[in-house]
Amino acid sequence: MNENSNLIISQNLSKKYNEHLAVDNLNISIKKGEIFGLLGPNGAGKSTIILMLLGLTEPTSGSISIGGYNSTKEPLKVKRITGYLPEKVGFYEDMSAMGNLAYTAELNNIPYREIPKKIDEVLEIVSLSKNKNQIVKTFSKGMKQRLGIADVLIKDPSLIIFDEPTEGLDVKVANQILQTILDLNREKGITFLLSSHQLNLIQRICTRVGILSRGKLINQGSVESLGRDLFGGGKYRIELELERVTDEIIEKLKKLDKVVSVNVSDKQLKIVCDKDIRQDISRLISNEGILMTRMDMKQDALEEIYLKYFKEE
Amino acid sequence: MRSILTIYRKELSDHFSSNKFLILLALIYIAGLSSTYVALSNIREAASSLDKHVFLYLFTTGGDVLPSFITFISFFVPIIGIIFGFDAINSERNSGNLSRVLSQPIYRDSLINGKFLAGITTLSIIIASIVFIISGIGLFSIGVPPTTEEILRIFFFIFLCVFYGGFWMGLSILFSITMEKTAASILTAIAIWIFLMFFLPIISNAIANSIVPLADDSTLTEIARNYSIENAISKISPATLFSESILVILMPVGGNLFSNSVAYLQSYDLLNSGEMILNPLTLGQSLIQVWPQLVVIVALAIICFAISYVIFMRQEIRST
Numbered sequence: 001m002n003e004n005s006n007l008i009i010s011q012n013l014s015k016k017y018n019e020h021l022a023v024d025n026l027n028i029s030i031k032k033g034e035i036f037g038l039l040g041p042n043g044a045g046k047s048t049i050i051l052m053l054l055g056l057t058e059p060t061s062g063s064i065s066i067g068g069y070n071s072t073k074e075p076l077k078v079k080r081i082t083g084y085l086p087e088k089v090g091f092y093e094d095m096s097a098m099g100n101l102a103y104t105a106e107l108n109n110i111p112y113r114e115i116p117k118k119i120d121e122v123l124e125i126v127s128l129s130k131n132k133n134q135i136v137k138t139f140s141k142g143m144k145q146r147l148g149i150a151d152v153l154i155k156d157p158s159l160i161i162f163d164e165p166t167e168g169l170d171v172k173v174a175n176q177i178l179q180t181i182l183d184l185n186r187e188k189g190i191t192f193l194l195s196s197h198q199l200n201l202i203q204r205i206c207t208r209v210g211i212l213s214r215g216k217l218i219n220q221g222s223v224e225s226l227g228r229d230l231f232g233g234g235k236y237r238i239e240l241e242l243e244r245v246t247d248e249i250i251e252k253l254k255k256l257d258k259v260v261s262v263n264v265s266d267k268q269l270k271i272v273c274d275k276d277i278r279q280d281i282s283r284l285i286s287n288e289g290i291l292m293t294r295m296d297m298k299q300d301a302l303e304e305i306y307l308k309y310f311k312e313e
Numbered sequence: 314m315r316s317i318l319t320i321y322r323k324e325l326s327d328h329f330s331s332n333k334f335l336i337l338l339a340l341i342y343i344a345g346l347s348s349t350y351v352a353l354s355n356i357r358e359a360a361s362s363l364d365k366h367v368f369l370y371l372f373t374t375g376g377d378v379l380p381s382f383i384t385f386i387s388f389f390v391p392i393i394g395i396i397f398g399f400d401a402i403n404s405e406r407n408s409g410n411l412s413r414v415l416s417q418p419i420y421r422d423s424l425i426n427g428k429f430l431a432g433i434t435t436l437s438i439i440i441a442s443i444v445f446i447i448s449g450i451g452l453f454s455i456g457v458p459p460t461t462e463e464i465l466r467i468f469f470f471i472f473l474c475v476f477y478g479g480f481w482m483g484l485s486i487l488f489s490i491t492m493e494k495t496a497a498s499i500l501t502a503i504a505i506w507i508f509l510m511f512f513l514p515i516i517s518n519a520i521a522n523s524i525v526p527l528a529d530d531s532t533l534t535e536i537a538r539n540y541s542i543e544n545a546i547s548k549i550s551p552a553t554l555f556s557e558s559i560l561v562i563l564m565p566v567g568g569n570l571f572s573n574s575v576a577y578l579q580s581y582d583l584l585n586s587g588e589m590i591l592n593p594l595t596l597g598q599s600l601i602q603v604w605p606q607l608v609v610i611v612a613l614a615i616i617c618f619a620i621s622y623v624i625f626m627r628q629e630i631r632s633t
Contacts, residue, residue: 054416056630076418084416090409092327106319107417151413 007032007159007191008053013062015048015215022048024215025062030193030208032158035185037202038195039306040212046195049212050161053193054084067158080108083152087164089144093137097128097147100136101154108155122150126180142173149180159191160184166201178205211309218309226305236276237298240269243291252288256280316419320427321434328435333396338439341393344385345443346450351376353454366593368459369466369563371451372444382447383470383559386440387552390474391506393439394481397432399499401425402489402625415630425625429486429618436478441471462596469562469600473607476614477555481506483617490625509550517546551613554606561603565593 008030015023023045030036038046051057052064055075063070069077091100098119105115123129126146131139139147145165152160165181166174182205184190196202202209203223210220219226224235242249245267253262258275271281278297285292328334352374356367375381402425405411415421444467452458459467484505488498521543525535547553594602 051630056412056415076420079416079418082416084413086409086412086416088409090405090411090413092410093408094330103319103323104417107316107414107419109315109418148413155417 005032006030007034008036008064008066008193010049010064011062013049013052013064014060015045015052015057016060021215023052023059026215026217028210028217028220030191032191033185033189034208035181035192035194035206037206037209038193038212039197039202039209043214044212045215046212047163048215050084050163050193050195053161054079054082080155081158083155083157083160085145085148085152085160085162085165087167089148089151091136091139091144091147091151094135096133096135097123097139097150098132100147101151104151105154110154118154119150122153125153125184126150142169142176145169145173145177146180149177149184153184157190159193161193161195163195165194165196167196174201181205211306213309223305236273238271238273238278238281239294239296239298240271240281240285240292241294242267242269242285243293245269246288246290249285249288249290252284253281256284316417316423317427317430320419320423321431324428324431325434328397328431334435337389337393337396341385341389341439341443342446344389345382345447347379348375348382348385349447349450351379352381353451356455365460366463366466366565367455367457368448368451368463369565371447371455372467372470373560373563383556383563386474387556387559388510390436390440390478390555391481391510391552393436394432394478395485395499395502395506397435398429398482398485399489399502400495401428401432401486403493403495403498404489407493407495412630421626422622425486425622429482429621432482432486433475433479436482437471437475440474440478444471465596466562466565466599469596470559473555473558473562473610476611477551479614480551480610480617483614483621487617487621487624490621490628506552510552513550513553514547517543520546551610554609558603558606558610561594561599565595565599 006029008028010026010028013023013026013028014021026045026049038049040046048057052059053066053071055071055078058072063072065071066078067081069081071078092103095103101119101122102115105118106112110118119132120129123132126149128143128146128150131143136144136147149160162181165177169177178201181192181194185192194202194206206223208220208222209226211218211226245264250262250264250269253259253269253271256273256277257280258273258277260272260274262272263270271277276297278295281295282292349371352371355374355376356370372382375384402411405414405424411424414424448459448467481502485498485502488501489495492498492501521539524542525539527536527539531539600607
């Protein structure tokens with residue numbers, strides 16, 4: 001498999017529960033080494049897709065494969081190369097971190113003599129080496145989440161599916177988890193499929209995002225390209241409020257480098273551009289002797305994209 | 314296969330280190346040792362000098378205050394079965410372990426098979442250990458070693474207990490699969506046990522009395538018919554089948570009469586007056602007597618587990 005080959009391929013994938021269509025004709029491909037974010041409100045079909053990926057539920061029609069293995073027909077091969085961390089990661093609370101990891105290692109057919117070394121290795125990655133013999137019920141949520149990462153790393157996966165990786169974690173711990181994901185992606189080349197509601201976090205680390213609504217993938221791509229699709233090009237949107245607006249100033253603003261469009265509404269101007277040009281705008285307005293009362297800049301934040309898609313749901 | 318063994322070993326170690334195992338073991342040991350003490354005190358009166366199966370009286374002899382060991386066992390085996398099965402799957406699901414474990418490269422049935430086997434092993438160890446302890450104490454106290462037939466009867470008794478417990482375990486595993494909360498699954502299993510153990514005999518008696526009412530001047534035929542109806546209805550309960558089976562297995566002399574109330578009724582006066590003396594049944598004869606009960610108990614255990622298995626295999630595994 002070369003670097004650019006697809007790790008996950010879903011073709012016309014559908015899942016029906018009685019009359020309810022949970023996943024509707026999903027076509028998606030995720031490349032090896034990507035961090036792909038799956039976004040959508042509750043009931044959009046994210047969990048069903050994950051379950052079908054792991055072979056834990058069968059599609060009604062279509063197919064899905066990971067690393068060339070069909071998830072429905074070869075679930076064991078799929079699960080051998082895929083690590084899954086559910087939103088509510090569960091451990092045997094009365095067992096130590098090492099005990100839990102040893103159990104996972106045995107279920108993955110790792111030779112007994114290699115298990116202790118493997119456990120030390122993965123605990124080192126998530127900085128839990130000192131807590132190796134600690135009972136899991138004494139762990140904080142953040143420690144459990146890190147142990148969850150160690151748990152999926154035991155099998156040296158090509159893909160890690162992470163359901164709400166930072167849900168319920170404080171900012172510091174959430175950042176640590178995201179950094180670990182980035183490190184694993186860069187250093188070990190592990191592909192990640194993240195399902196999350198914490199959009200700003202997804203935005204920070206995902207190379208591509210898929211937006212799901214009522215079982216349908218309504219758009220996919222980088223956050224930037226999704227923004228372009230929705231807001232008509234231009235990565236940045238700068239909003240100004242001026243003391244007075246003249247035709248001359250509008251024309252001059254339009255001529256600034258990287259400006260895509262300028263819209264006027266009363267004393268407010270909305271400038272769409274491909275670069276942060278706030279300094280140029282300030283200088284221009286100041287030179288014209290006009291008083292500027294406000295200036296804000298927005299990138300195509302995933303949250304805005306998300307709200308735009310799901311404002312009716 | 315390694316995955317079943319891994320799950321089996323883990324479950325077994327969980328059972329042995331759990332408080333519920335220690336509490337059940339302590340209860341069974343207290344009940345077993347108390348009943349042995351009572352049996353040893355009354356064994357001389359209970360066994361006749363001609364009886365060849367004195368050793369088995371250790372298990373079947375009770376006193377005025379404490380019942381016999383087999384009465385205790387009839388009570389405790391379902392409880393052990395229920396306790397080791399009621400949270401098998403729903404606790405895994407509620408703790409978030411189910412989706413994590415099933416996302417490992419194992420077949421889904423490995424989990425339920427490993428859990429059931431570990432539960433059965435634990436149950437077998439509890440039953441076998443107390444039976445062997447009682448046998449050891451009996452050997453020292455009465456000084457009569459068990460005959461080969463008695464040893465075989467004891468093993469059949471353990472076998473029956475394990476399958477009977479297996480039925481209750483299968484039933485409670487079924488509830489642990491179908492019910493979300495562990496409290497609901499244990500309460501449902503206990504409710505069914507209470508109904509079959511305590512209420513079914515009352516209901517079967519009421520039905521028999523409504524079909525064939527008994528009065529002081531009822532004929533023997535009417536009494537026999539009434540008993541037959543009651544007996545037939547109460548056989549719905551695995552508890553009745555188990556009690557009848559262990560009586561026949563552990564009481565070669567007259568044990569079979571308890572499972573046939575009409576025969577018991579007919580021979581009651583003759584036995585009391587000493588005009589009729591019962592010969593002990595051989596092991597083969599005892600097994601023929603309990604064969605239907607034995608088959609039904611084994612079948613019930615298998616059916617319960619099979620239903621649990623099928624439902625679990627078809628069940629949707631959610632991510633949380």
